[in-house]
Amino acid sequence: MLSFDPEKVSLPAGHYIGGQHCQSQGASFEVKRPSDGRVYATLQDATPQDVDRAVTVAHQALKSSGWSGCPPRERGRVLRRWADLIEQDALLAQLEALGSTRPINDVVLHEIPFTAEAIRFYAECADKYSGDLFPTRDSSLGMLIAEPYGVIAAITPWNFPLSMASWKCGPALAAGNAVVLKPSELTPFSTVRMAELAIQAGLPAGVLNIVQGSGAVTGSALVKHPLVRKVSFTGSTLTGQRIMSDAAQHGMKPVTLELGGKSPQLVFDDAGDLEVLAQRILRGFTANGGQACVAGTRLIVQRNIADPLVERLAQLCREVKPGVTWQEDSRYAPLIDERQGNKVCSVIEAAKAQGAEVLVGGGRFADTDDGWFWQPTLLSHVTQDNPAVQQEIFGPVLTVQTFDDEEQGLAMAAHDTYGLCAGVHTLSLPRALRAMRAIDAGTVWINRYGRSGDFIIPTGGFLGSGIGKDLGRQAFQACQRQKSVLIDF
Ligand code: NAD
Numbered sequence: 001m002l003s004f005d006p007e008k009v010s011l012p013a014g015h016y017i018g019g020q021h022c023q024s025q026g027a028s029f030e031v032k033r034p035s036d037g038r039v040y041a042t043l044q045d046a047t048p049q050d051v052d053r054a055v056t057v058a059h060q061a062l063k064s065s066g067w068s069g070c071p072p073r074e075r076g077r078v079l080r081r082w083a084d085l086i087e088q089d090a091l092l093a094q095l096e097a098l099g100s101t102r103p104i105n106d107v108v109l110h111e112i113p114f115t116a117e118a119i120r121f122y123a124e125c126a127d128k129y130s131g132d133l134f135p136t137r138d139s140s141l142g143m144l145i146a147e148p149y150g151v152i153a154a155i156t157p158w159n160f161p162l163s164m165a166s167w168k169c170g171p172a173l174a175a176g177n178a179v180v181l182k183p184s185e186l187t188p189f190s191t192v193r194m195a196e197l198a199i200q201a202g203l204p205a206g207v208l209n210i211v212q213g214s215g216a217v218t219g220s221a222l223v224k225h226p227l228v229r230k231v232s233f234t235g236s237t238l239t240g241q242r243i244m245s246d247a248a249q250h251g252m253k254p255v256t257l258e259l260g261g262k263s264p265q266l267v268f269d270d271a272g273d274l275e276v277l278a279q280r281i282l283r284g285f286t287a288n289g290g291q292a293c294v295a296g297t298r299l300i301v302q303r304n305i306a307d308p309l310v311e312r313l314a315q316l317c318r319e320v321k322p323g324v325t326w327q328e329d330s331r332y333a334p335l336i337d338e339r340q341g342n343k344v345c346s347v348i349e350a351a352k353a354q355g356a357e358v359l360v361g362g363g364r365f366a367d368t369d370d371g372w373f374w375q376p377t378l379l380s381h382v383t384q385d386n387p388a389v390q391q392e393i394f395g396p397v398l399t400v401q402t403f404d405d406e407e408q409g410l411a412m413a414a415h416d417t418y419g420l421c422a423g424v425h426t427l428s429l430p431r432a433l434r435a436m437r438a439i440d441a442g443t444v445w446i447n448r449y450g451r452s453g454d455f456i457i458p459t460g461g462f463l464g465s466g467i468g469k470d471l472g473r474q475a476f477q478a479c480q481r482q483k484s485v486l487i488d489f
Pocket of ligand 1 (some may be wrong): 182213216235236240261
C-alpha cells in the first residue's frame, strides 16, 4: 500500500551542514503542498553567512576526510551503499511525493529507482576514467592528470528534486569533489533526506551539504563564493544566464547549465500505428503535468494524418484524471503552485489572442481543492510566432501545426531560442537520419519520446537550452579538471 497520510510525514529540518541539521536567521518562506496548496512548513533562507559556513565546511571536509585522495573504488563503494539506502527508504519516497508534483506511484516506480541507478552509474565511473599520456621525446614523459575541482555548487529546480540531485551529486562525488547543493525553495525536503542517507552510507560528514533558500539570496551567494570552483545548474534559461554571468565575474568558474526547452514532436505520415503515436505524444507533453524540460510540446504532423491523430489525442486528453500525489492510484501531476498556474493561463490567453484555438482542455480541473491540476490542452491554428510555440510554458499544453513535405516540417521543428530535444517519428530510416542531422537539439529521439535508463547517454541542450552535459561519462569528466604535466628524466 503506497498511499499515505500527508499530515503524518515527519520533515527533516532545513539546512544540513557538516552532517548536522541547522537553522538560520534568514528571511522566512512558506513551503506548500502542490496537490492542495496547503502550507506544510516554514523555512529560512540560508544567508550569505550560512552559505559561507557550508562551503567552508565542505572545503575543510575534503582535506580532513581524505575523500578526494582515497582509492576511487572506495568512493564507488560508498556511493553504491547510498543508492541502496535511497531505494529502501520509505520516508524519502513520501517526502518526494508530498512536496513535489510527482504522484507516489510514479516516485516509487520511476523517480527513486532512477535516482539510485544514476548514483550507481557514477559509482562505476569512479575508477574508470583518468587522464592521458602523450607521445613526447624519449627523455621526457608528458601526461594529463584528472583531479577534482574541490567544492562544487549544485543548484536544482523543483520538477524532479531527487533525480536532479543525483545527476549533480553522483558525478561530483564520484570524482572526489565535495558538494553544496541548493534545491528549489519549492521542494526542499527530499534532498535533505537524501543527504542524511549519504552520511549513513559512509560519506564523510561535510562532503555533501544542503542549503535552503531563494535563488536571489542563497543561490546567488553560493555561486559567488570564492571557494566554489564549479557550478552545476539546472533550471530556467533566464536564471542560467544570470548564473553564468555571476560565475564569470566571481572567479571565472566553469558552469554546466541544463536549461529550458520547447521541443518538437515531428510526425511523418509513415510513422506507423496511430494509437501508439497518440499515446507516445500524450506522455511526451503531459508527464509530470508538462513540467519537464524535455517535454515534447510542439506537435508538427504531416497534414494527411493530422485529423485522426489529433482526434485520438484529444480523446486521450479527456480521459486524464487528477489526484493528490499521496494516493496510490493518482497518475497525473499537479502544477507546482499558483504562480505556475497563472503562467500557463497567461500564455494560453496570449496564444488565443493571436489566433490559437483550444481543441481540448484550456483550464484547471474543477473540484481539486487548491491544487493546480491543469487539463491536458491542445492548441491548434498556431503560427510559428505564436507565444505558445515560442515560449516554454512548463505545463501540459501542446501546440499542433501541420506540414506538407519534409522541408516544411523541418523548418517548423527549428526553434530560435531552444535546442534541448526533439522527437522524430517515421519508419523511413533515410528520412529519420536526415531529420536527426538537420535538427539543432542536444538530443534527438527517433520513434520514441523520453529518456531511457541508459545513463551512459548524456543529456544537455544547444542554444538557450544550455551548456555541457548531465549524465554519461561526460558529466563525470566535467567534474574533473585536467592538469598537464611534463617530466624530463
Ligand atoms: P529557476 O531557474 O527558477 O530555478 C532553478 C533553481 O535556481 C532554484 O533552485 C532557484 O532557487 C535557483 N536560482 C534562482 N535564481 C538564482 C540565482 N540568481 N542564483 C543562483 N540560483 C538561483 O527554475 P525552476 O522554475 O525551478 O525550474 C524550471 C526550469 O528548469 C524550466 O525552465 C525547465 O526547463 C528547467 N529544467 C531544465 C532541465 C534540463 O535538464 N535541461 C531539467 C529540469 C528543469
